[in-house]
Amino acid sequence: MRKIIDIPDGARILISRSDKLGDLVLALPFVESMKLRYTECQIDVLASLYASPILENNKLIDKIVRVQNDQLLSNKLYKKDLLHKLKLAKYDVVIALFPERQICGLFYKAGIPYRIGTAGRFHSVLFNYRLFHSRKSNRKHESQYNLDFLRFFRPGPTATTPMVYPTEKELRNARRILREVGVEDNFVVLHPGSGGSAECWPPENFVQLYRKLRDAGLNIVVSGSDQEGEMIDEIAWRKNIEVRKITGATDLRTLAAVLSLASTVVANSTGPLHLAVAVGTKVVGLYPSREVMSPVRWGPLGEGHQVIQPAVSRCTCPPKHCRCMESISVDQVYRKVQTVFRDAVARGVPRMTS
Secondary structure, eight states, rough: OOOOOOOOTOOOOEEEEOOOOOHTTTTTTHHHHHHHOOEEEEEEEEEETTTGGGGGGOOOOOOOEOOOOOHHHHOHHHHHHHHHHHHHHHHHHEEEESSOOHHHHHHHHOOOOOEESSSSSSGGGSSSSEEEEOOGOOSSSSSHHHHHHGGSSSSOOOOOOOOOOOOOOHHHHHHHHHHHHTTSEEEEEEEOOOOOOOOOOOHHHHHHHHHHHHTOOOEEOOSSOHHHHHHHHHHHHHHTOOBBBBBBBOOOOHHHHHHHHHEEEESSSSSHHHHHHHHHHEEEEEOOOOOOOHHHHHHSSSOOOOOOOOSSSOOOHHHHHHOGGGSSSSHHHHHHHHHHHHHHHHHHOOOOOO
């Protein structure tokens, strides 16, 4: 039986997940479980500067430690300053859910007594408690791989659903942005980007889906970056479609608020899809047939979501040259969106008029 670490009340615990947005969202059940089990301890989270805003307004997180990953790799002074901050914080325990080598080296140099991470890597020697599991097998959900670390800690409540908490001010701002483009209650968000994290359903298909849903009487809005908005504009111009969009108009916190007000979100396998789930919105997720990107590991958590994959059971295309996603038809996605949307409206979602 694995020995449980003896952590006294008042201990300072740091949880590290410094990679992408979706990864951080799926770490939230572990973060909240730790605070529920160690209510008298300080629970801090180290996250990337880009993804860290989703941790704000969470009463189960005491402090956010923000890291610029590019600076960590290239700037010796930045790295030295981060090490100094870690030493000053005097953490008793650190859990490296994502064992990035540079950061884990700082945990070791900072002299944190209990350093917990996965086994099987060269720099696993930096940890004095190691978890033996391989995520490469993709046998269970990423959130469950994170929860596996609970075996080192006392038993207690376990959070199973990621939660992100928009503020009332952020919700008001989201409603304003939506109303400026003519979007009111009962609307669908299409988020065509992926940030390069997965093969994508073609943006042309998103525009065709937009027209089909609009013609069926639904309110539709497109979200994403400025660059993604320009791409959608170009496609929509060629197809003579007027598209309502809020691309480039939201930061991460405001995007979370927008997604929380939507009836349905349609997205590739990407961070905003998991962000939508974390604010309580049902999603239609578009996933490649690659095992490493399987919805078994990366699918939306909870009931009521829909996942669509290409007909091919296993993609063997060269990376970055996959065309399997093109086999998912617009009609196929349209039917799934209608199903999720009708259920959301029946449940009284969204809350634009609040």
